[in-house]
Amino acid sequence: MSEGNERDDGGPAWTRHGKVRARLDASGVLEVQVDGLTTQAKYYKPLLKEFFRKHFPAARPRWGDWSAHIVMEYAGDPPHMDLDNLAKAMLDSAAGTAFHDDSQVARLLVERRTTEREGVWMRLAPTKPAGGSPGDIDPETGLS
Numbered sequence: 342m343s344e345g346n347e348r349d350d351g352g353p354a355w356t357r358h359g360k361v362r363a364r365l366d367a368s369g370v371l372e373v374q375v376d377g378l379t380t381q382a383k384y385y386k387p388l389l390k391e392f393f394r395k396h397f398p399a400a401r402p403r404w405g406d407w408s409a410h411i412v413m414e415y416a417g418d419p420p421h422m423d424l425d426n427l428a429k430a431m432l433d434s435a436a437g438t439a440f441h442d443d444s445q446v447a448r449l450l451v452e453r454r455t456t457e458r459e460g461v462w463m464r465l466a467p468t469k470p471a472g473g474s475p476g477d478i479d480p481e482t483g484l485s
Contacts, residue, residue: 358396361389365400370466371439373431378415378459382426385461389434400438403467406447407440410464414456424451431463439465 353364360376375385393400411431413424428451432443440446447468 356397358392361392361396363392363397368467369403369439370464371400371435372462372464373435374460374462376458376460378413378420378461380420380422382422382430385427385430386434389431393434393438397438402437402439402441404441405445406468407445408448408466408468409446409450411449411451412462413453414461415453415459416455416457419453424453427451427461431461435463435465
């Protein structure tokens with residue numbers, strides 16, 4: 342697997358190391374993808390904490406409310422993993438990187454869906470008290 346920075350959609354460059362890649366845009370939106378899937382949710386927290394510490398030092402935590410969208414993508418039968426445990430591991434891993442504490446997450450959407458390539462992705466975005474923000478989740482589609 343390659344390491345370093347890459348662009349795939351004209352947005353900020355992705356920083357990749359091993360199975361993890363992440364990017365941060367100017368508005369503070371953090372996107373993280375982990376290739377592959379395990380039923381052990383506890384696997385993700387140390388993996389991402391180490392990635393953020395060693396390979397993604399540019400991110401600095403912010404105060405305020407956040408929205409989080411976490412997706413487990415799988416092929417075949419759904420894995421036996423509680424989505425609430427996955428969400429907790431993913432949000433704990435982002436504490437100190439995107440936000441100071443996962444209690445700052447005011448909006449949370451966690452879902453699983455079928456795909457050809459297994460993995461987990463997370464999108465964290467600061468929210469604004471009034472109006473919309475890049476991280477708002479559309480109640481009709483469930484997407485940011």
